[in-house]
Amino acid sequence: MAVKKKLAVFKFASCDGCQLSILDLEDELLTLAQEITIANFAEASRAVLDGPYDLTLIEGSITTPHDFARIRELRDMSKFLVTIGACATAGGIQALRNFADVSEYTRLVYARPDYVETLHKSTPIAEHVPVDFELRGCPVNKHQLLEVISAFIADRKPNISSDSVCVECKRRGTVCIMVAKGTPCLGPLTHSGCNALCPTYDRGCFGCYGPQDNSSPAALTQYWQELGTDPQVMFRLLRNFNPATEPFRSESEKWAPKTPEQ
Amino acid sequence: MGTENTRTIAVDYLARVEGEGALYVKVRGDHVVDVELRIFEPPRFFEAFLRGRSWLEAPDIAARICGICPVAYQMSAVHAMERIAGVEVGGHLRELRRLLYCGEWIESHVLHIFLLHAPDFLGYPDAMQMAADHKSIVEKGLELKKHGNAIVNLLGGREVHPINVKVGGFYKLPDQYSMRELEDQIKRARDLALDTVRWTSSLEFPGLEIDHELVCNGKAGEYPMNEGRIVSSAGLDIAVDSYDENFIEEQVEHSNALQSRVKGRGAYLTGPLARFNLNFELLHEPVKQAAREAGVVASRNPFQSIVIRALEVFYACEEALRILRDYDAGLPPAVDVDARAGTGYACTEAPRGILYQRFSTDAQGQVTDAKIVPPTSQNQLAIEQDLGALVPQHLDKTDDELTHLCEQAIRNYDPCISCATHFLKLELDRGPADA
Incomplete structure (x- = not known):
């Protein structure tokens, strides 16, 4: 052996x-x-x-x-x-x-x-x-x-998906809470791995797995705006467990409160 | 090692505890002249960056203080916030929070009993090596742990940093069928828990009786988890909002972490031993019976905490079954809560002891101030006192044996060093082992 x-x-x-x-x-x-x-x-x-x-x-x-x-x-x-x-x-x-x-x-x-x-x-x-x-x-x-x-x-490459939570959620067959309920969800920007957990619990994704490569944050925040999401909520969603990673960092800057604070 | 009659016991990196800590004991003749439990977990500043966050985010952010007991952090946070809002979450939601806590007690206690503490009693460096000779015991432990995790998984969404807890209740309640399946699983867990009580009580316990002041929640009409008054064996009996007037945290020169003391008295012990001694009558009858058979009723020996943990696991299984039997998936997952300005206090029973949180918010629900006191910073002084009392009784042991015994004594408290929002790193003079 x-x-x-x-x-x-x-x-x-x-x-x-x-x-x-x-x-x-x-x-x-x-x-x-x-x-x-x-x-x-x-x-x-x-x-x-x-x-x-x-x-x-x-x-x-x-x-x-x-x-x-x-x-x-x-x-x-x-x-x-x-x-x-x-x-x-x-x-x-x-x-x-x-x-x-x-x-x-x-x-x-x-x-x-x-x-x-x-x-x-x-x-x-x-x-x-x-x-x-x-x-x-x-x-x-x-x-x-x-x-x-x-x-x-086994001397092989790890088989870890690099999809987004959004893709995981579709694969799982969960109804989109952003479309159906207007709940802001970070799923389209967030790296997979949790098996799209939060939407199955009637909750928007809040980004535990950090940004997925090639995500387009501006498109998502525009959609959030159309849902009527408070900019403060958008800012906090982008700035929690992976706040220093791009593109969460730069997108969060756009929605930062006028008076600098956390 | 050592010169003439000076001995130094130094463990540079404590194993089988959660987080980074070290131990230093200096003995001269038959006197312990210095005991330091050194904590070098780097600071993460939770209390600072909670400021400015939404009150609704506090449960998820506070959970990240500790991956071992995230439910405790979430429970203290939601209760503090609900007190600001003037809302009392009762009925089935109160019961389900208790169920979630049962899950965390089971998984955390069983992790400690089998994977962290038992190897000390049986003389192995870890549970994996212990399994080579005691496979069925370790397998039973892992199975029991898995059943506890199943509760947190189903009701919380996942076992580490659950996502289903919110101010006001839960995001979504599990369906009836899943909870029925869980009930079957917990029935099996209850049997394993009773076996665990019997097995742990058969271990050999070094003698150590110290009259620590025991502190926990009490007078709740039930074995404490989420609420109660803060009571102690020395007669303390206060509402949670008086915590700051009765306890003080100090940054002391010889230690590198904030230490809690009862004002005017000093060290105290929180955790299973305190809960068990001050709330024994509130345990279910089968648990009391098991405690009598195990011979640990009124025990103050910290080494027997492994049995008390097993008894609390047994209790948590019984309690979980009681709650699961009455479960109704048709009830609402949460009550409405509105932000308002104020200060809220909460103290809940993390597996390893009381976890105090105080939050202030403005009228929009933005956090303006946060204070978090984890159980391990409260137990630090008691741990040091235990070592000071234990070492002189065992000076005939070799350095290796004595070091191992000291480590075991620290593990009696299931210290969770990562919990320590306050803990900080100092420049330490570690010195050579024979200094």
Whole structure:
């Protein structure tokens, strides 16, 4: 039998939800652990095997000088490096700081702001090191995560759709809530992966998976306007869990309130 | 390691906890001279960027603080906002929120019991390696966890960061058939939960009795989840809107996170051990019976929290079944709520303890102020006190054994470090292990 490949999972600024998705693979976890060596995964194990690692999963964004250095070390010791989730792939919700004055944020939250060491921006991993694959979502879809790991074990490319939520929704046969109910929905701009979850719960998509490539935001915001959507609502929809990613970033600027604020 | 009679226990990166933390204990002779639970989770500034957002967005944004207990963040947020609006969401919607919380208690507690904590008791680095020798136990745990996730999946839309919770209720209620199927699943879960109580109670527990002040919701007429008064074993009995007058968060030099204290007293413990001790009479009779058989009634030993978690899982299954039996898909998914200016307070029972949130909004519902106090920042001092008491009893152990025991003692609290909106990174002098 071939030598098992080594998997590592590391966390940066994040909520733990994406790496939890590995432990949420209740039916597959034990099989997975037989197929790959879990070499470094602090949330799940005390056991630590030194690098280099064959596959490194990164959760979270870069927000501190220390993490800025740490990601380079991890890249150096990883054959393949994959980002999991909106924080690692797009900077996450904490990238809202990129539009604000971070020193004011620090003063608001902490009594001793001088203790806090933080960067002015929350940035995705790919801004710092080459990334071999980016899995999107806030949180990631655990089945897609399993597909990424399985593809890696089998030396093949991950089979992850790059459609929009809108296409997923049509495929699922859900009645369009934007057309039928006038609910503003970010589905036409948003990357697939959630299986068009929100419209099946009578709710407009709010962009957890970030922008889909080749989307045309201006056409959608024009349609929202025709529905009579409050510009403030449009602004907030474009600026939540993936606010720093194009084209969400630039389109949100168009609808930003006159007095600068979040 | 160490010189003469000085020993240092240092764990640079705590494993099997959620988030980034480290441990440092310094012993001189038979005295612990320094204990630090170090938190180096980077700050994310939720309280700052919640300002200016819509009150209706707060549940979805606050959920992103923690991928392990997002329901808790959503529940505290919706209750705080509804108090601003002057709306009390009762009836079937109140019950369904309780059902959702049952789902999160089951999935989070079972994750902790089997995947994070049990390996300590049986001497394995993780559950995957534990499964090599105890496969059926780990498989049962994973199955039970899956049943808890099924509740959150169906009612919340997905297990991590559910999308179906809103101020006023839910976006859409599940159909009758799906809930009937879920009920069958939870019946199976209830059996597994009782097995889990019995199995965890057979583990060996290091002795540790500390008279922490226990703090939780109480006087709710039911085992607490979404509401109640904040009560304690030292006689505290306050309305939630008096939280800020009774608790204080401090940034202390030796720790790198805000620590909560009861004003005038200090450390306290929140979570399963507090809920169980202060609300025992409100558990269903089969759960009380199981607790008696497990020998943990009135236990104050944090190592036995693994049994208490199992009992709470059993309770959550019973409670979920009660709610599912009465489910009617024909009822409305939400009540109408209107924005207004004001301040709202809520404190709900996250799996690992009380989660306090305070929001102020203007007349348009724009958030002007937010305060969030996660359970782990509240338990930090109690954890440090436990370590201070535990280490001197075990100085005969090797460094490896003692380090592992300290880690296990931290995991008694199921710490969720990522939760910590407040937690911050300091420049730390880690020092060499033999410093």
